[in-house]
Amino acid sequence: MKPAHYVNGAFSTAGPAFPLRSPIDGRQVGTVPEAPRALVDEAVTAARAALDGPWGATGVEERCAFLRAIADGIEARFDEFVDAEVADTGKPRELAATVDIPRAIGNFRAYADLSYGRPDRAYNTRVPGWSGTGEALNYTVRRPLGVVAVISPWNLPLLLLTWKVAPALAAGNALVVKPSEETPSTATLLAEVIDAVRLPHGAFNLVHGHGTGAAGEFLTSNPGIDAIAFTGESATGSAIMRAAAQHVTPVSFELGGKNPALIFADADLDEAVEGTLRSSFTHSGQVCLCTERVYVERPIFDEFVRRLGEKAGQLKDYGPMISAEHRDKVLSYYRLAVEEGATVVAGGGAPSFGDERDGGYYVEPTVLTGLAADARTVREEVFGPICHVAPFDDEAEAIRLANDSPYGLAATVWTSDLSRAHRVAPRIEAGIVWVNCWNLRDLRTPFGGVKASGIGREGGEYSLDFFSEPVNVCIKI
């Protein structure tokens, strides 16, 4: 599979190529074309033309049929998609085959179902006139935003890309999509599927390349863009917001996190340990929803730390960091934690396998204790397999500690006291709070963060609301 751009219905490898490396052994496995500014501009122009042409004339029924055909197209090439996702990210095959690719298919089907049944006109009101203006009938129509830039990260490449592409197409927008430079392959396969179902040319365009000073920035600074849907780091969100400010372009942002888990003494300890193991170490901590701060009620603190540390030390079948650069960043936090006074309960370094993986970008699952609340390791997002465990004494302190962060994406609460769960959950400054579980997802529910973790919500109606604009029509009677 060779990564290629897809602009106005044509594949190309325009622009200089940069190497694509396998995170599993560090070897170069291919090259990625770096889209020049002219190609990005061409993609935006093609998207605009699609809105003025056949794509703009499609009804919701036709668009939903396209979404279903795309879902079927991915399903028909399921193994190729899994192979490509595993090759780019190094994630365990089982994860790609049970989460990434099925969810991408699910995203298209869910938005076909949701959009098909959604009225595109609403709020009909007939109002008696006031101030002598006479009676009027008001109704509201939802229009697509227009040309939408979609920019996505490397951790769940196809899942997060399609989480925006599906609702944006359902709502009738034309897209220019830029996946992460680290993970170009499944986006290219998606373009092949979209080409095969004969989506009108220009409705979906794909450009590859880097962010700063490259394809990403060419896209966000293009005056022809009507909205930006972005998932990635909070610092990148700030940079994109500065570019968006120039043309007051609306943004939907899913950004970083430093997610807390609160474990109360009345929790089922087996489940809390297993759940925290999953929430901290799934995809080697490279999921935005992963737990990096664990707070445990003091009577069970020692027991919890012992059991979590033991299990983390036994983890064997874990994947690498996405790149050498990211591995170095995570290892620098492991060293910083020790400098800041941490006790290393498990992990803390890079593993040695004695095989090809020693050329890859692996780090050990790491459990720490003993850091102060203001330690950088406790405050900054590491985005690796690391968690710090600290004790708390009562509910109020647990909530205060959970909220003591610039981020506010997701949290987990482990307790067998139902009243406590209902009391604590809404007081946590986060977009999503899981009680006695983690990452249990219903695609219709709101998804997103507060504070530095994002702007807006995705999921169900929330995405369809972002990707369309209500227009009120007022008819004087």
Ligand code: NAD
């Ligand atoms: P990143 O911000 O480095 O890159 C994300 C995308 O933005 C890439 O496609 C990149 O090329 C592009 N980009 C970078 N600089 C840009 C610029 N100046 N202008 C335009 N585009 C630019 O993020 P990443 O390292 O790929 O992903 C990891 C981050 O994503 C973590 O912080 C993680 O928490 C976050 N994330 C958040 C969610 C969520 O739903 N909230 C989900 C997954 C990942």
